[in-house]
Amino acid sequence: MDAFSELLNGFAVALTPMNLLWCLVGTTLGTAIGVLPGLGPALTIALLLPITFKVEPTSAFILFAGIYYGAMYGGSTTSILLNTPGESATIVTALEGNKMARNGRAGAALATAAIGSFVAGTIGTLGITFLAPVVVDWALRFGPADYFSLMVFAFVTVSAVLGSSEVRGLATLFFGIWLGLIGVDLQTGQARFTFGLAELLDGINVVVVAVGLFAVGETLYVASRYRLGKDEIIPLSGSLWMTSEEWKRSWKPWLRGAAIGFPIGAMPAGGAEIPTFLSYYIERKLSAKPQEFGKGAIEGVAGPEAANNASAAGVLVPMLTLGLPTSATAAIMLSAFQSYGINPGPLLLQSQTQLVWGLIASLFIGNVMLLVLNLPLIAIWVKLLQIPAPVLYAGILVFATIGTYGITQSPVDLILLYLIGGAGYLMRRYDFPVAPVIIGMILGPLAEQNFRQAMTISAGDWTVFFTRPLSATILALAALALFGPKLYQLAVRPKPDHVPGDA
Amino acid sequence: MTMTGGSAEEPPARARPAIGEAIIGAGVLALAIVTFWQTMSIPVSPIYAKVGPTVVPMMTAAALGVLGVLLLIDAWQGGWQTEDEKAVTPDRAALVWVAAGLVLNVALIGSAGFTIASTILFVCVARGFGSKNTLRDALIGATFALIAYFGFATTLGINIGSGFVESAIERLIGVEGP
Numbered sequence: 001m002d003a004f005s006e007l008l009n010g011f012a013v014a015l016t017p018m019n020l021l022w023c024l025v026g027t028t029l030g031t032a033i034g035v036l037p038g039l040g041p042a043l044t045i046a047l048l049l050p051i052t053f054k055v056e057p058t059s060a061f062i063l064f065a066g067i068y069y070g071a072m073y074g075g076s077t078t079s080i081l082l083n084t085p086g087e088s089a090t091i092v093t094a095l096e097g098n099k100m101a102r103n104g105r106a107g108a109a110l111a112t113a114a115i116g117s118f119v120a121g122t123i124g125t126l127g128i129t130f131l132a133p134v135v136v137d138w139a140l141r142f143g144p145a146d147y148f149s150l151m152v153f154a155f156v157t158v159s160a161v162l163g164s165s166e167v168r169g170l171a172t173l174f175f176g177i178w179l180g181l182i183g184v185d186l187q188t189g190q191a192r193f194t195f196g197l198a199e200l201l202d203g204i205n206v207v208v209v210a211v212g213l214f215a216v217g218e219t220l221y222v223a224s225r226y227r228l229g230k231d232e233i234i235p236l237s238g239s240l241w242m243t244s245e246e247w248k249r250s251w252k253p254w255l256r257g258a259a260i261g262f263p264i265g266a267m268p269a270g271g272a273e274i275p276t277f278l279s280y281y282i283e284r285k286l287s288a289k290p291q292e293f294g295k296g297a298i299e300g301v302a303g304p305e306a307a308n309n310a311s312a313a314g315v316l317v318p319m320l321t322l323g324l325p326t327s328a329t330a331a332i333m334l335s336a337f338q339s340y341g342i343n344p345g346p347l348l349l350q351s352q353t354q355l356v357w358g359l360i361a362s363l364f365i366g367n368v369m370l371l372v373l374n375l376p377l378i379a380i381w382v383k384l385l386q387i388p389a390p391v392l393y394a395g396i397l398v399f400a401t402i403g404t405y406g407i408t409q410s411p412v413d414l415i416l417l418y419l420i421g422g423a424g425y426l427m428r429r430y431d432f433p434v435a436p437v438i439i440g441m442i443l444g445p446l447a448e449q450n451f452r453q454a455m456t457i458s459a460g461d462w463t464v465f466f467t468r469p470l471s472a473t474i475l476a477l478a479a480l481a482l483f484g485p486k487l488y489q490l491a492v493r494p495k496p497d498h499v500p501g502d503a
Numbered sequence: 504m505t506m507t508g509g510s511a512e513e514p515p516a517r518a519r520p521a522i523g524e525a526i527i528g529a530g531v532l533a534l535a536i537v538t539f540w541q542t543m544s545i546p547v548s549p550i551y552a553k554v555g556p557t558v559v560p561m562m563t564a565a566a567l568g569v570l571g572v573l574l575l576i577d578a579w580q581g582g583w584q585t586e587d588e589k590a591v592t593p594d595r596a597a598l599v600w601v602a603a604g605l606v607l608n609v610a611l612i613g614s615a616g617f618t619i620a621s622t623i624l625f626v627c628v629a630r631g632f633g634s635k636n637t638l639r640d641a642l643i644g645a646t647f648a649l650i651a652y653f654g655f656a657t658t659l660g661i662n663i664g665s666g667f668v669e670s671a672i673e674r675l676i677g678v679e680g681p
Contacts, residue, residue: 170566171574429593455554
């Protein structure tokens with residue numbers, strides 16, 4: 001088995017003391033920021049991007065991957081004990097998990113979430129191990145036109161299909177693409193949208209945008225509605241050891257959750273919400289006690305948590321093999337690759353064997369660390385929830401300033417940070433998805449590059465995107481994903497004309 | 504789907520245009536116009552005439568324009584804000600405190616240095632979140648900023664604004680600034 005021997009080499013890389021330490025730092029930090037409301041993996045990795053100037057790539061990515069996986073584990077703790085899902089993917093966990101905690105079964109809910117995350121995370125990482133080489137073989141045949149179409153497909157699904165509205169999703173996506181266009185065009189040397197500011201010639205740093213949206217925007221939003229009510233932290237209750245009945249009710253949902261989450265995450269469409277909701281729905285259908293759902297059913301925690309972690313693993317497949325990020329965190333990891341001058345894509349597995357397989361091996365190790373961090377040591381993380389909100393959010397903004405001002409020491413970056421933060425506040429208040437901004441900003445320039453290469457190869461012939469079979473198929477799928485649901489709706493039941501449409 | 508934004512005395516059949524949403528739609532449209540106007544000013548060399556630096560910006564401007572119009576139509580039909588959001592009046596005072604902290608931070612970080620600017624930011628944000636104990640917040644903020652300055656910034660090798668507080672401490676403990 002080729003992938004297997006590569007993986008063994010990867011373990012040799014990941015098991016060096018230095019890399020184990022990076023993995024431990026990453027998973028610990030990841031759990032902490034996952035637990036803390038208001039902080040997420042995208043923001044954390046963005047703030048740590050300057051590390052790419054000091055640390056070799058393998059170690060940096062082991063750190064980032066630890067943060068990425070750790071945040072998934074930590075997030076479930078917050079949704080169970082606090083009922084404020086840190087990320088949309090953990091909404092479902094809060095649904096049943098918080099009810100369990102209220103019924104004095106917090107221990108069992110945390111245990112099934114952590115063990116389920118471990119099981120699914122490990123299955124998902126195995127999935128990466130065996131799927132990545134297959135995708136690479138297939139992707140080597142891709143030309144620039146096919147890549148461009150694939151990116152269009154990802155743009156459509158990430159912004160329009162997965163959110164609550166196509167128009168708002170696409171609006172934030174194009175805002176992101178617009179931000180990505182700012183600066184000198186690398187092919188011709190022309191400055192675009194710099195408004196005469198020398199600071200903008202190099203483009204807007206992705207750190208500024210990510211920190212603005214996720215730290216400043218989020219803080220403004222929370223501040224605007226903070227006095228409305230305090231979240232109640234439910235104390236740890238019940239044994240962390242699950243009873244045999246709880247084990248019996250958990251193991252199948254774990255496996256089913258992993259089976260749902262990984263393939264959906266691995267699709268170039270991404271999105272962790274759909275697999276968690278799907279898993280919740282399936283578990284409710286299959287449960288012997290469907291009446292318990294909504295009142296604290298353990299299957300409703302076990303399945304979605306597993307689906308969430310497996311899909312987080314799945315997202316790494318298109319990121320590593322195609323250079324196609326489908327979540328904000330993956331997009332920021334892609335920009336870390338760029339900062340090293342490494343282009344993720346089909347050649348990555350050959351040119352950076354050490355890095356890729358070391359990273360995958362560290363994911364296995366990280367999962368074991370996270371199980372230990374999140375079960376026996378859970379009491380430490382619960383303490384983090386007791387940090388008062390004024391101190392927490394004030395601290396987040398001070399860190400946001402360091403991360404931004406530290407890059408260039410330019411007040412222009414700080415002003416941009418706060419302006420983008422204001423836009424982020426409006427996006428939260430008016431239900432615009434934020435992730436497409438980051439994805440558009442990072443993937444936009446790559447899409448443009450592929451677009452122009454394809455057009456150059458075809459000597460300016462626009463039809464190239466429709467005459468190459470692969471590209472045409474992907475574009476057809478993108479069109480279907482964008483317009484299909486609307487057409488289906490029109491065909492099945494004509495819209496009553498007195499209902500104003502919410503596009 | 505049923506986003507009818509009528510007030511209590513008005514029947515929900517005819518939704519009133521939503522002002523907040525309309526402003527956002529207009530903003531997106533304005534961005535499209537600015538983008539179009541800026542794209543026109545990018546010189547294109549004839550070598551790149553077909554796939555030059557303006558093709559994708561043009562597509563972006565067009566897309567933003569269409570989306571801005573669609574958002575305006577949605578706003579005209581009553582907007583899309585969820586009932587949950589509509590029920591909430593944003594806490595203006597809290598927003599002003601946080602914004603004031605941010606503005607003071609930009610204004611002071613260059614002249615007064617990172618620690619002082621951060622402490623003021625910390626105090627303002629904490630005040631926005633309802634903390635009344637300004638002295639305690641200032642102490643926590645200053646400690647936090649100093650730890651961040653010497654720990655985070657030095658480790659990552661990034662240079663954040665140093666003012667007289669930082670230089671004084673560096674001189675005191677005999678280390679060189681980052």
